[in-house]
Amino acid sequence: MESMPALRISTDKQELDLPLIHRFLSEQAYWSLGIPLDTVQRAIAGSLCFGGYCGGIGQVAFARVITDGATVGYLADVFVLDAHRGRGYGKQLVAAVMAHPHLQGLRRFMLATSDAHALYAQHGFAAPARPQ
Template sequence: MLEISTDKTRLDIELIHNYLSNESYWAKGRTMETVRRSIEHSLCFGVYIDGQQIGFARVISDYAIFAWILDVFILEKHRGKGYSKLLMKAIMSHEELQNLQRWGLGTDDAHGLYAQFGFAALSKPQNMMEIKR
């Protein structure tokens, strides 16, 4: 049975760290300490099948104006079954994230997934700035 939970005590931090630091393209080499701190300061979503974690995402937000979705993944052997759509549906419908004015995320390869939830290229990319380290 599939379950999506925001209970941080259920998260398998080692699984999350292993995926992010070894398998993701965006967080290669991320330290365990960084993963722990990012989880501590985020609204986290664990995806479970029969109690075993198979996916993860986190949201940083002020819960009033803005939210940014990060570190979204479903383990390779569980992909293609619609779990990422269910995860995104859970994030977008979370009671504390309703009525936000702006959502953001970054992706190299999942534009089709996020477009299903209303995400599009920046309307005014010239207005956005960053510091990238």
């Protein structure tokens, strides 16, 4: 069995490709179509962000966590560029998020999504028992 190509994952916001992130979120992500650039900038500034990079290509994946660092975290804006899907990058990215030292011991870690349920289930995410 062939191993997954390595994705370099960084939480350094200086490495993030803001135009790429904004373009994806505003044009392709069903949850944020039309989102203004300044909103994306503020969201990134207030979040723990994860960029996924392929050597020679640049950024191909992104995720961010909104957290108080003690009790709650919310996983948001997770994506892998279409041209790079199917290579295990989403799995690597979510695994890195869940393993990050600042996110250990949170009492609640949340996610709202309409897709990739199997990926998130591998990391303990489940539909709420009483979603009211």
